[in-house]
Amino acid sequence: MRAIAITGVVVAAFVGLMYARFSGDGVPAPEATATPRPAAASSPTASSPTPAGTPADALQGVASLEIGAALEFPRDVVLMIETGCWQCDGPASGFARVYLDPSGVIREETIFSPEKLDLGPRLVTTDEGVLERQPFITGFAAQPDGSEVTVSVCVKETCGSGGLDAWSADSEVALFRSTDGGVTWEDFGKIEEGGYVIGSLGDGAVLVALYSANLAPASYRRFPGLDPVARPQTGALSAPLVLTDGTIVWPDRSHLRRADGSAILNLPFGGGPHQIEAVFQGPRAQIAVTWLANLPEQPRLISRFDSDGTHVETHELPDFFRFGAWPDARLFGNANFSNDQPQVKPPDESDGYLPAVLEGETIRPLAGPFLENPLGTERNHIVAVQHGPFARVVKTDGTCVNVRAGPLASAKVLDCAAEGVLLRLIKAADAQSTDASWLHVATPSGIEGWASSKYLEH
Secondary structure, three states: OOOOOOOOOOOOOOOOOOOOOOOEOOOOOOOOOEOOOOOHHHOOOOOOOOOOOOOOOOOOOOEEOEEOOOEOOOOOEEEEEEEOEOOEOOOOOEEEEEEEOOOOOEEEEEEEOHHHHOOOOEEEEEOOEEEEEOOEEEEEEEOOOOOOEEEEEEEEOOOOOEOOEOOOOOOEEEEEEEOOOOOOOEEEEEEOOEEEEEEEOOOOOEEEEEEOOOOOOOEEEEEOOOOEOOOOOOOOOOOOEEOOOOOEEEEOOOEEEOOOOOEEEEOOOOOOOOEEEEEEEOHHHOEEEEEEOOOOOOOEEEEEEOOOOOEEEEEEOOOOEEEEEOOOOOEEEEEEOOOOOOOOOOOHHHOOEEEEEEEOOEEEEEOHHHHOOOHHHEOOEEEEEEEOOEEEEOOOOOOEEEEEOOOOOOOOEEEEEEOOOEEEEEEEOOOOOOOOOEEEEEOOOOOEEEEEHHHEEO
């Protein structure tokens, strides 16, 4: 099956979080209203394109991706997922990590929720007076390997711009960051304005969208500091995206633009405008984009490009596909699967929307907890993928285990990994001290060193 060459498209990346210890399960879902499952309306653009002028045979030779049988949950992989009610417009309720433990049992652990931070009530001014409400997540950004995650939480008033939660004066957003896979979190600061995190800029800063009035356009700023970011002066632009290298880019209906207005990538087939649904950057800075072509049947396509914009391949998607993480040849995300497909038997409650893996020309749902309740009824958006094998920090009495420069108790301490952190296992020590054996490990933030196996489960 051959794929047709085209030029153009995009990438996005998520980022980093904060510090406040916890672990556990079962975050209550926020109040929300029912809505349909994802479709073209989830695009960052305002409306569907109007077919016009594109050759009717433009898709000739484009192969369709196939739906494959469900995959067993992969070993030595940790999925970081966004939780929350499914088929609703409610905010994320939190984040969880899902993985196989050393005995082969799937573990599902909540790593973030506003409740775990014990932030107290969110005070909201209404016609009936000041009411107490729960803080809620407004946005997040995660590095694809989960090494850094940042979450924004509305802690005062409503923080919105209409829709989910109308904006109100005196709104306040608190930011939290984690650099150890979501086990511990730190206070990253507050913004006395409603808004949300968009992406990591790679230098310790994040891009945020802020609202200064009800239904007003967002302003985009770097945090900390709240310096405004430059934006192109041309085209009908969607909200900016952040690439994994920290570059801010601006999609319009057929292009991805730099701040100076020049196009990084252009969508193909001519005749536009097309509709960009989502973009993502993967290994070796390759770029993938899902988009709706400006054709009468509005096919949903996925295109992949090298870092210089050279087209690699384009395929037609059988249904909606949401990017999550692209760690290797596999692209992790979420996809719609029909209940009548014999390869897949999703739970009725999921409406066929499941975590999935795209590899080659096949999309396959992930089996295990996502085909069963209770996760079968959750949102389950994949936001990051950590690769093992892993050693879990245990038996520290709620403290941490030292990661040292060598396999000796006298070696310099490089870091201290908290209880519950999953360290990537490199190899066992070549030598042993008199009181402990050692494992060569790497922390989620990439620090390599040696840790006592007495405090590691693997």
